[in-house]
Amino acid sequence: MLKQLATEVKATMGIYEPGPGTVYGMLAEFKDPGALYTAAKAVREAGYKRFDTHSPFPIHGMDKAMGLPNSKVGFITLGGGIAGLALGTWLQWWTGTVSYPMNISGKPFFAFEPSIPIMFELTVLFAALATVAGMLAMNGLPRPYNPLFYSRNFARATDDAFFIHVAADDSHFDEKDTGALLERLGGRNIEIIHDRGDAE
Amino acid sequence: MPVSSADSEKTLASTADYHAEAPLVQGNLSFHDITELVTAHTEKKTPLAWWGAFSLANIGLLLLVGMVAYLFWNGTGVWGLNNPVGWGYAIVNFVFWVGIGHAGTLISAILFLFRQQWRTGINRAAEAMTIFAVMCALVFPTIHVGRVWAIYWTLPIPNQMEMWPQFKSPLLWDVFAVSVYFTVSLVFWYVGLIPDIATMRDRATTKVRRMVTGVLSMGWTGANRHWRNYEKAYLLLAALATPLVLSVHSVVSFDFAVSIVPGWHTTIFPPYFVAGAIFSGFAMVVTLMVIARKVYGIQNIITIEHLEKMNIIILLTGTMVGFAYITEFFIAWYSGVQYEQYAFLNRAFGPYAWAYWTMMTCNLVFPQFFWIKRLRRSVPFMFAISIFVNIGMWFERFVITVTSLHRDYLPSSWDYYTPTFVDVLTFVGTFGLFFTLFLLFLRFIPMVAIAEVKGVMPQADPHFYDHAGDGHDQAHDVSVTTPQDHTQS
Numbered sequence: 087m088l089k090q091l092a093t094e095v096k097a098t099m100g101i102y103e104p105g106p107g108t109v110y111g112m113l114a115e116f117k118d119p120g121a122l123y124t125a126a127k128a129v130r131e132a133g134y135k136r137f138d139t140h141s142p143f144p145i146h147g148m149d150k151a152m153g154l155p156n157s158k159v160g161f162i163t164l165g166g167g168i169a170g171l172a173l174g175t176w177l178q179w180w181t182g183t184v185s186y187p188m189n190i191s192g193k194p195f196f197a198f199e200p201s202i203p204i205m206f207e208l209t210v211l212f213a214a215l216a217t218v219a220g221m222l223a224m225n226g227l228p229r230p231y232n233p234l235f236y237s238r239n240f241a242r243a244t245d246d247a248f249f250i251h252v253a254a255d256d257s258h259f260d261e262k263d264t265g266a267l268l269e270r271l272g273g274r275n276i277e278i279i280h281d282r283g284d285a286e
Numbered sequence: 287m288p289v290s291s292a293d294s295e296k297t298l299a300s301t302a303d304y305h306a307e308a309p310l311v312q313g314n315l316s317f318h319d320i321t322e323l324v325t326a327h328t329e330k331k332t333p334l335a336w337w338g339a340f341s342l343a344n345i346g347l348l349l350l351v352g353m354v355a356y357l358f359w360n361g362t363g364v365w366g367l368n369n370p371v372g373w374g375y376a377i378v379n380f381v382f383w384v385g386i387g388h389a390g391t392l393i394s395a396i397l398f399l400f401r402q403q404w405r406t407g408i409n410r411a412a413e414a415m416t417i418f419a420v421m422c423a424l425v426f427p428t429i430h431v432g433r434v435w436a437i438y439w440t441l442p443i444p445n446q447m448e449m450w451p452q453f454k455s456p457l458l459w460d461v462f463a464v465s466v467y468f469t470v471s472l473v474f475w476y477v478g479l480i481p482d483i484a485t486m487r488d489r490a491t492t493k494v495r496r497m498v499t500g501v502l503s504m505g506w507t508g509a510n511r512h513w514r515n516y517e518k519a520y521l522l523l524a525a526l527a528t529p530l531v532l533s534v535h536s537v538v539s540f541d542f543a544v545s546i547v548p549g550w551h552t553t554i555f556p557p558y559f560v561a562g563a564i565f566s567g568f569a570m571v572v573t574l575m576v577i578a579r580k581v582y583g584i585q586n587i588i589t590i591e592h593l594e595k596m597n598i599i600i601l602l603t604g605t606m607v608g609f610a611y612i613t614e615f616f617i618a619w620y621s622g623v624q625y626e627q628y629a630f631l632n633r634a635f636g637p638y639a640w641a642y643w644t645m646m647t648c649n650l651v652f653p654q655f656f657w658i659k660r661l662r663r664s665v666p667f668m669f670a671i672s673i674f675v676n677i678g679m680w681f682e683r684f685v686i687t688v689t690s691l692h693r694d695y696l697p698s699s700w701d702y703y704t705p706t707f708v709d710v711l712t713f714v715g716t717f718g719l720f721f722t723l724f725l726l727f728l729r730f731i732p733m734v735a736i737a738e739v740k741g742v743m744p745q746a747d748p749h750f751y752d753h754a755g756d757g758h759d760q761a762h763d764v765s766v767t768t769p770q771d772h773t774q775s
Binding site: 098099100118119120121122123124126138139140141142143144145146147148149152154156157158159160163177178181182185186190193200201203204206207208210211213214215217218220221222224225227228229230231232234240241242243244245246251 | 316317318321442448449450453454456458459462463466469470473474477481484485487488489500501504505506507508509510511512513514515516517518519522523526527529530533537540736737738740741745746747748749750751752
């Protein structure tokens with residue numbers, strides 16, 4: 087049960103369990119963002135869920151083509167911001183009134199006006215750091231080991247090549263059918279990726 | 287104006303259209319060409335010219351270290367500070383360097399929110415400039431405290447006195463504002479770098495290079511599941527950095543505006559400081575980019591259109607700053623306060639009139655040449671103006687700080703402030719620090735945001751191929767496309 091949940095969560099990050107044997111998935115190259123877009127749409131319509139596109143830059147509309155929901159990073163940002171604001175307010179109030187109250191020209195020990203800069207800066211700091219941490223966590227990064235790195239061709243994913251990777255973990259995955267589908271969609275250099283589990 | 291593929295199509299079709307926007311990337315470059323053009327400079331053998339420039343910058347850095355050591359040994363008496371002028375070069379240089387940094391955040395965050403896609407060509411270098419400029423800025427308040435070993439008292443760290451910093455002081459707000467600004471800028475910059483470091487990783491040929499880029503790129507594979515969160519995070523960081531950058535120079539201006547010194551105590555300071563910061567920062571970006579694009583041969587990515595747009599921003603913000611100078615004079619007269627009126631007359635016609643008119647000429651007059659299209663597209667001309675603007679903006683901070691202080695309420699304590707050689711050489715030394723860092727950046731890090739530049743090219747739009755490009759209509763043809771190098775199974 088718990089293990090299944092973990093698999094589920096990891097799949098949203100693009101980390102998949104190897105399928106039968108050591109087969110991790112199938113990788114196909116497409117010639118341009120347009121071909122990748124139409125292919126991703128078709129793969130999704132064929133019922134696949136655990137697949138991903140890899141491109142050197144974000145492709146507009148790909149989330150919709152793949153059927154992915156909106157990113158949830160914003161909630162983490164909000165949480166970080168609230169935490170920062172609370173910390174800033176507490177810091178200003180506690181140091182001024184509890185820890186070391188000092189009477190300066192009869193001014194109040196705590197007031198919002200002079201506290202705003204500190205509260206604001208801490209809000210921004212915590213929100214920004216939470217955003218980055220949340221983005222990395224939701225992406226399952228850092229991920230030094232990824233079976234896709236075994237593919238020689240895949241190095242071009244950060245240069246000028248466009249890939250679809252269908253995970254063996256997907257319930258529809260079948261070496262023959264999936265391969266045929268990707269080929270029909272215009273996929274080239276189709277290869278099976280093995281999760282060999284060793285780093286070079 | 288956002289350039290969608292439909293717009294750029296129109297541009298290609300009607301080149302005679304006067305209002306047509308030139309393409310962001312010129313010279314018919316492919317995605318791979320962009321990768322090559324940018325990463326090649328981090329992979330090739332270090333050129334001799336780089337070593338030359340780096341040595342020169344290192345001499346400046348050594349100068350800074352020497353001057354700071356001399357200061358620590360002897361105390362702040364080695365500076366030219368005197369009794370009415372308790373703030374001299376240190377604060378002037380601090381505000382100058384922080385201001386330089388602001389253009390980087392404006393380009394990376396504010397122009398991003400406004401969907402100004404031309405920012406992609408320059409944002410990486412501009413953000414690097416921000417980080418290095420803020421580092422230079424942080425040197426000054428740190429060494430200005432006199433007892434530098436107690437600098438941690440500015441942070442809310444429990445100490446043996448059981449006291450907290452004075453949270454009601456703008457100087458303390460500065461500590462928070464500038465350090466948060468530095469941290470967020472650095473994080474923002476690193477997030478932008480991740481896909482490009484992955485590009486370097488995938489091209490790496492040596493083991494060391496593969497290890498270093500492998501660790502720094504965190505296993506980035508350009509997966510769309512990742513891009514989705516990444517783009518959202520980038521947008522949120524831009525949305526956070528925007529109010530942050532405005533707050534930083536506002537807080538810096540509070541250092542002055544919250545005091546009761548005539549010439550400082552004005553409400554116009556926050557917006558005027560922010561405009562001035564963007565003005566000087568853009569001038570610095572122009573100075574650096576004019577050289578870098580030439581030396582590194584990336585004129586097709588940082589095009590003349592980019593430079594022209596920056597010059598328009600220089601013209602706009604320069605005029606805003608000039609308007610603020612004039613408003614200050616009007617308000618001084620209109621306030622009816624004789625101290626305020628004297629402070630401003632003394633600025634323009636007193637012993638520091640030379641500094642005031644240098645500032646006026648460089649900041650208000652010189653940028654006006656950019657009304658002329660031919661001049662704002664002339665590289666040598668904009669280079670000269672950008673240098674003048676930086677001189678002018680340094681003098682602005684000098685004028686604000688020194689002329690307001692040197693003649694305060696009590697004429698018996700009036701004095702003339704002259705910097706010592708330590709003041710001057712410390713300032714020169716920070717340029718050494720800045721250029722040391724900037725040259726390291728140019729050598730080891732892709733100076734253009736590769737993934738972002740590719741993303742704004744018309745070919746990056748999946749619908750570009752619906753009607754142009756590869757000879758067959760993908761949208762209708764999916765099920766019958768026959769791959770060339772594979773047979774049907």
